[in-house]
Amino acid sequence: MKATYELHFSWTVRTTDRKVILLLKKQSRARGTCEAVMWGITNCNESIALKLSFHYQLFPAMVAIYYHDNLDTPENFTEDHDSGVPVPEERLSEIGVFYRYIDNMEDLEKIAKERDYKNRDQIALNLDTFKGDQKAFDAKMAQFYKEHYHEDEEIRYILDGEGFFDVRDPEDRWIRAKLNKGDLLILPAGIYHRFTLSKRLQYVKAMRLFKDEPKWEAINRDEGRNTEARLEYSKSVASAA
Known part of the structure; x- marks a missing residue:
């Protein structure tokens, strides 16, 4: 997604300078770039009117991915628990996790077709x-917060x-991904x-996609069960440690 917004301002300032430089910065969930804009003074009065015009390019936010600080308790596990150590998206791919930001259903349908996801539902x-x-x-x-895996x-x-x-990496560290609208x-x-x-919202609405009828069974780690799915996954990421 890439959107450009052009904003126009009329602003009266008192100055005797011959030029004015304005740099606008914006902080939001979206990443953006702002242009520095320069105008020459059009008259010599102390009070002058400046018509400002700038372009702001809006991009989708990068998902927040980082190592968990391991300071969670039964009372505070819904907090961010950001260790301050970011994890690149490429690392998710290395351990078999697929992430994509998608802002339209056409792109989602394309991925669903490529990966043979025939069925879906929604949960809140x-x-x-x-x-x-x-x-x-x-x-x-x-x-949901109990460590587990699925066979699908x-x-x-x-x-x-x-x-x-939160997902475990091959070194048994927790990697946390903070997901918002548009994240797959x-x-x-x-x-x-x-x-x-x-903790901030205490709410999520998501679409679940799957190939056939999924096995919803959660196999908890403390059970010590290593099914074929677990063994195959461990083998596939052994080199990513």
């Missing part, structure tokens, strides 16, 4: 999902809200992972 997760039952909501959050891919396209996916994440079968909503 927040306190309202449990009709305000805080105990049931907390129990589900704890379940786990595909999530974020439609709204925000959440964290595909976890390979056999990878240890966990999920939580963010």
Whole structure:
């Protein structure tokens, strides 16, 4: 996605300078570039009117990916837990995780066709999902946050809200990806992972895609079960350690 916005301002300043340079900066979820704009003074009055024009190019944000600080507790695991050590997107690819920012359904459909995802549904997760039952909501959050793997891919396209996916790298470190609207994440079968909503929003709406009828069973790490999916995944990323 790339959008350009042209903004026009009328601004009166008192100055005797012959030129004015204005550099506008904007900070938001989107990454942008701003141009420095220069105008010459058109008259010699102390009070002059300047008509400003600048272009702002808006780009999609890079997903936040970083090593988890490992300071989570049952009370604070929905916080960011950013260690301050970023992880490049390429590292996700090396351990079999697919990430893409997608802002239109055409591109999503293309990926679904390429990867043979025939079926899909949508889920929403927040306190309202449990009709305000805080105990049931907390129990589900704890379940999702327990380290586990699946025997099928786990595909999530974020439609709204925000959440964290944590994945284990070959050195057994947690890599955390903070996902927002437009983020597509595909976890390979056999990878240890966990999920939580963010403390800030406590809400996510996502599309789940799958090839056939998925196996939703979560195989928790503390069970010690190494199925074929887990063994195959471990073998495939051994060289990425």
